[in-house]
Amino acid sequence: MASDGEDVYATVLLSDLYLPGALVLAHSLKDAGTTKKLAVLVTTDTVSADAMAQLQTLFDFIIPVERIVNDSQANLALMGRLDLHSTFTKIALWKQLQFRKIVYMDADMVALRAPDELFDLPHAFSAAPDIGWPDIFNTGLLVLTPNLGDYYALLAMAQRGISFDGADQGLLNMHFKDNFNRLSFTYNVTPSAHYQYLPAYRHFQSTISAAHFIGQNKPWTQGRDANRGSTPYDEMVGRWWAVYDRHYRESLTSKQSVKSTAQGASTIVHYHTKGEFQPPAPVTSIPPAYQPEETDSETSHPSAELPLHETIELPKEMEEAYAAPVHTNPEAEKHLEPQPESQPESQPEYHPEYHPEPEIIYAPWDASRAPPPSDSLPEASNFPATHYDMSSDPTPFKAPERYPDPPKDMYYEVPKTPTYQKPAPIFPWELNAPKATRVFPEDNDLGVPEPPSLIDPGPAPTDEGKAEERSAPVTPTTPTIKLTTADPWQTYTRGNAWDDIPEIERYIGGLQKNRKGNIQVLQGYGAGITDVSSPGGRRHSMKLTDFPTEVERPSLPVTPAPIRRPSFWGEERDKDGELPAAEGVPSQEDWDPAVQLEQLARRQSDVLANKLGKDGAPPREIPLRPLPYGSEGVSSPTYVAQGPPSGATGLSSTPRTTIEEPSYSGPGVMWEKDETFPSKETPAGATEEEMDALEN
Ligand SMILES: O=c1ccn([C@@H]2O[C@H](COP(=O)(O)OP(=O)(O)O[C@H]3O[C@H](CO)[C@@H](O)[C@H](O)[C@H]3O)[C@@H](O)[C@H]2O)c(=O)[nH]1
Numbered sequence: 001m002a003s004d005g006e007d008v009y010a011t012v013l014l015s016d017l018y019l020p021g022a023l024v025l026a027h028s029l030k031d032a033g034t035t036k037k038l039a040v041l042v043t044t045d046t047v048s049a050d051a052m053a054q055l056q057t058l059f060d061f062i063i064p065v066e067r068i069v070n071d072s073q074a075n076l077a078l079m080g081r082l083d084l085h086s087t088f089t090k091i092a093l094w095k096q097l098q099f100r101k102i103v104y105m106d107a108d109m110v111a112l113r114a115p116d117e118l119f120d121l122p123h124a125f126s127a128a129p130d131i132g133w134p135d136i137f138n139t140g141l142l143v144l145t146p147n148l149g150d151y152y153a154l155l156a157m158a159q160r161g162i163s164f165d166g167a168d169q170g171l172l173n174m175h176f177k178d179n180f181n182r183l184s185f186t187y188n189v190t191p192s193a194h195y196q197y198l199p200a201y202r203h204f205q206s207t208i209s210a211a212h213f214i215g216q217n218k219p220w221t222q223g224r225d226a227n228r229g230s231t232p233y234d235e236m237v238g239r240w241w242a243v244y245d246r247h248y249r250e251s252l253t254s255k256q257s258v259k260s261t262a263q264g265a266s267t268i269v270h271y272h273t274k275g276e277f278q279p280p281a282p283v284t285s286i287p288p289a290y291q292p293e294e295t296d297s298e299t300s301h302p303s304a305e306l307p308l309h310e311t312i313e314l315p316k317e318m319e320e321a322y323a324a325p326v327h328t329n330p331e332a333e334k335h336l337e338p339q340p341e342s343q344p345e346s347q348p349e350y351h352p353e354y355h356p357e358p359e360i361i362y363a364p365w366d367a368s369r370a371p372p373p374s375d376s377l378p379e380a381s382n383f384p385a386t387h388y389d390m391s392s393d394p395t396p397f398k399a400p401e402r403y404p405d406p407p408k409d410m411y412y413e414v415p416k417t418p419t420y421q422k423p424a425p426i427f428p429w430e431l432n433a434p435k436a437t438r439v440f441p442e443d444n445d446l447g448v449p450e451p452p453s454l455i456d457p458g459p460a461p462t463d464e465g466k467a468e469e470r471s472a473p474v475t476p477t478t479p480t481i482k483l484t485t486a487d488p489w490q491t492y493t494r495g496n497a498w499d500d501i502p503e504i505e506r507y508i509g510g511l512q513k514n515r516k517g518n519i520q521v522l523q524g525y526g527a528g529i530t531d532v533s534s535p536g537g538r539r540h541s542m543k544l545t546d547f548p549t550e551v552e553r554p555s556l557p558v559t560p561a562p563i564r565r566p567s568f569w570g571e572e573r574d575k576d577g578e579l580p581a582a583e584g585v586p587s588q589e590d591w592d593p594a595v596q597l598e599q600l601a602r603r604q605s606d607v608l609a610n611k612l613g614k615d616g617a618p619p620r621e622i623p624l625r626p627l628p629y630g631s632e633g634v635s636s637p638t639y640v641a642q643g644p645p646s647g648a649t650g651l652s653s654t655p656r657t658t659i660e661e662p663s664y665s666g667p668g669v670m671w672e673k674d675e676t677f678p679s680k681e682t683p684a685g686a687t688e689e690e691m692d693a694l695e696n
């Protein structure tokens with residue numbers, strides 16, 4: 001278990017193919033005497049149990065991580081490295097918070113000395129320049145402080161496939177940009193087989209900490225004979241082989257002293273190293289977890305030390321296939337010197353035929369006895385997949401000369417002439433309706449005419465004949481009470497402005513005529529034209545509240561009209577159907593509402609005048625009091641007190657000091673019958689703001 005703040009060298013293993021690289025790297029660091037521990041991040045779905053067993057012999061921490069695949073592989077294809085589809089997995093390094101500092105190294109690196117001083121860097125992130133584009137860093141060697149901020153930022157980018165090369169180097173450079181501590185190239189020297197800067201190499205050679213074999217070709221995939229020259233690249237490759245031979249060549253050449261199981265353990269390393277593989281006696285690679293439980297002691301493996309490997313019986317053909325190479329082994333075993341030249345000619349080349357595909361070497365999986373092998377392919381792994389690439393055609397798009405006409409009259413023929421016709425106007429206001437306007441208080445100051453409803457329409461027509469004589473339709477307006485007239489209580493009209501408009505009379509008359517017959521017609525007394533067809537000789541009215549006469553009542557099945565019951569009030573009505581007069585109430589003739597209203601208005605005014613004015617003082621003066629500080633001369637932009645027309649000049653600036661004549665507009669419906677409402681209320685205390693304003 002990692003103690004808090006531990007330092008580790010770490011690498012990543014995404015497949016068995018890089019196993020020799022990861023092992024050689026670990027050995028090279030240990031051989032160089034590092035004091036730090038080693039960790040390896042593995043994607044367990046693609047790293048075999050054998051490979052893990054090998055890692056376990058060297059690394060202090062084996063950390064399983066989730067594979068992060070880049071699904072957008074266009075940039076990887078550009079780089080010619082589709083095999084790097086999963087290098088985004090590297091970002092899991094930033095999640096390893098159990099470590100204080102990580103010096104990450106690619107599995108294709110070999111340390112020439114242990115660069116332990118990198119752990120002392122104060123920077124959160126350091127890397128060395130990339131030889132292909134030295135402004136950016138190469139991601140083969142990274143010095144980092146794990147933190148989730150960078151991790152999630154990188155993860156978000158990875159999930160969106162954001163990387164200019166489709167792999168981790170493009171991703172990390174896009175994330176960190178210039179925010180990295182630039183290390184010396186000597187920490188991550190990337191020799192090239194194609195071009196070297198020889199003088200520099202010779203000059204700095206002794207300071208090199210690590211070599212990094214970038215590109216598709218790795219020392220272990222080329223074989224030990226591929227680079228035997230004296231170029232810098234060849235020299236570096238030689239350094240890699242030196243470490244390999246120190247640790248793995250021996251096991252190959254001293255089989256006699258090594259138990260067969262131990263030989264099997266390193267076989268996987270040889271297997272993935274070109275030219276090193278000697279097919280041994282057939283062995284299985286079934287991990288212990290997937291082995292059928294053996295109850296028969298005879299079949300269990302004699303060696304308890306390494307239970308990972310077990311001899312199984314192979315079909316005859318397979319045994320024959322492996323028999324031939326095995327026969328060469330006695331020859332090879334004689335060469336105890338680890339000389340590459342002494343390799344027997346008959347040693348099999350690294351060849352896919354020897355790949356331990358589960359169908360060939362692994363014991364057939366018995367589903368009734370064991371779970372599926374961990375390294376078996378996932379379900380539906382061989383489903384056909386279609387990959388669509390973005391077009392890489394650089395020629396710009398050119399629109400064709402003309403596009404074909406769209407099909408005509410497919411669904412609906414548009415009428416040649418519009419079928420909609422505006423209905424003929426009925427009411428006068430439809431003919432010359434004034435355009436809707438908005439009126440602001442300021443407009444009144446500027447002499448803009450008041451809205452039409454405030455204009456006195458002049459004398460109302462006295463009779464219908466006169467009204468019909470009018471040649472041009474009028475725009476009737478509700479007459480307003482002129483507050484300046486001496487006695488408004490006597491002059492206001494009790495009619496409606498529309499009552500005398502002949503067009504309306506005719507319209508309503510027409511409606512009623514059409515509904516006559518067996519349909520109930522509501523008629524009553526009121527201003528209007530005489531309806532001769534009406535039996536009672538009554539006149540049409542637009543008032544819909546009158547009771548129809550008995551004759552006017554139509555037959556069923558229409559809604560029955562209410563019929564007055566003589567004893568509705570518990571008393572007999574008089575012969576006219578009127579209710580008896582109430583006691584103490586003046587008779588209808590004596591009750592002039594105008595007079596009563598005037599009286600009421602006077603009383604109200606007197607009360608106000610007495611309250612506000614002292615003896616001799618002008619009675620209708622509101623005492624002036626100071627306004628709250630800062631509000632002097634301020635007028636609300638939206639609200640302007642509406643004074644009487646006489647004060648219309650300068651509405652917003654002249655303070656209103658005279659009290660308006662009271663007007664009677666009748667009682668408003670404030671509560672429904674039986675509804676409860678608070679009859680008393682404790683006034684809320686003044687707010688602090690109000691108190692301030694009052695005190696000033
Ligand atoms: O099949 C694979 C492929 C990759 N790796 C791991 O991924 C690393 C990167 O792959 P590598 O072949 O080393 O890439 P390079 O050829 O070095 O290419 C460059 O570009 C890569 C993608 O951006 C970076 O990861 C490298 O650091 C950078 O040097 C390897 O070292 C391994 O640790 C595996 O384990 N198995």
Ligand SMILES: [Mn+2]
Nearest residue numbers: 106108140214
């Ligand atoms: Mn690499």
